[in-house]
Amino acid sequence: MSTATAYRHFSSVEEILHAFRAQVGSELRDFSAAQTTRGMRKLDAVSRYWVSLVLEHGGAMAQMRSHRGYLERLREGTGYLTPQAEALTEPLRQTAEELGLGDLGDEALYLWNALFDPRDILDLIKSGRTEDEAATRLMGALRGALIGWAAVRHGTPDSGPVSSPLKADTG
Numbered sequence: 001m002s003t004a005t006a007y008r009h010f011s012s013v014e015e016i017l018h019a020f021r022a023q024v025g026s027e028l029r030d031f032s033a034a035q036t037t038r039g040m041r042k043l044d045a046v047s048r049y050w051v052s053l054v055l056e057h058g059g060a061m062a063q064m065r066s067h068r069g070y071l072e073r074l075r076e077g078t079g080y081l082t083p084q085a086e087a088l089t090e091p092l093r094q095t096a097e098e099l100g101l102g103d104l105g106d107e108a109l110y111l112w113n114a115l116f117d118p119r120d121i122l123d124l125i126k127s128g129r130t131e132d133e134a135a136t137r138l139m140g141a142l143r144g145a146l147i148g149w150a151a152v153r154h155g156t157p158d159s160g161p162v163s164s165p166l167k168a169d170t171g
Contacts, residue, residue, distance in 0.1 A: 024053055025083030032087035039098045040143075043091035047116060047142070048135045054118045055131060070113045074106055085109055092146075099143070101150035111145045 032046045074081050085106075092108040104111075115138050124134040 022080040022083060024057055025080060025087070027053060029083040029087040032091065039091065039094035043088070043095045043142075044139055046087055046091055047112070047139055050116055051121055051131055051135045051138070054116075054121045055125065058118055058122050071106060071110050074109060088112055095143075096146060096150070099147060099150075101146060104146065104150060104153070107149060107153075108146060111149060112142060115142050115145065 028046065028050055031049045032042070035042045035045055037045060070081075074085060088109055092112060093103065096102065096104050096108060121134060121138070124137070125131065129137070
């Protein structure tokens with residue numbers, strides 16, 4: 001598409017990137033809807049498909065950055081986030097249920113978004129990881145993040161004390 005054609009349809013580069021991200025999110029949503037598995041298996045398949053989409057479209061996806069936080073944008077219904085959230089909400093809810101974590105709501109989406117950021121996926125690949133290695137490590141990290149988040153959120157007795165290594169020792 002030429003620059004002139006793009007500006008006839010969009011008022012800014014940011015608007016073009018949002019439309020592109022919504023289109024990629026729709027691909028993810030359609031892939032998710034077509035899956036016959038559920039829970040962690042479905043989440044794994046959808047997340048791996050996301051990694052492949054990032055590798056296919058990475059340059060444009062990695063350029064998007066907002067000064068507003070993910071949860072704020074998600075809760076306001078930011079258009080380009082909607083299809084991605086629709087693809088992931090149910091698999092994340094089912095995974096949390098399988099893991100006995102309770103409902104983490106949109107905080108599960110927040111954790112997924114933090115780990116599956118296109119810039120960071122591309123960074124893992126550039127640092128020598130294969131697509132499969134990157135996806136496997138990110139899924140392991142997501143599982144750990146969900147468990148850790150739920151333990152602290154629900155005050156699980158075996159979650160241990162939560163302290164900051166930055167706090168000064170007062171003893």
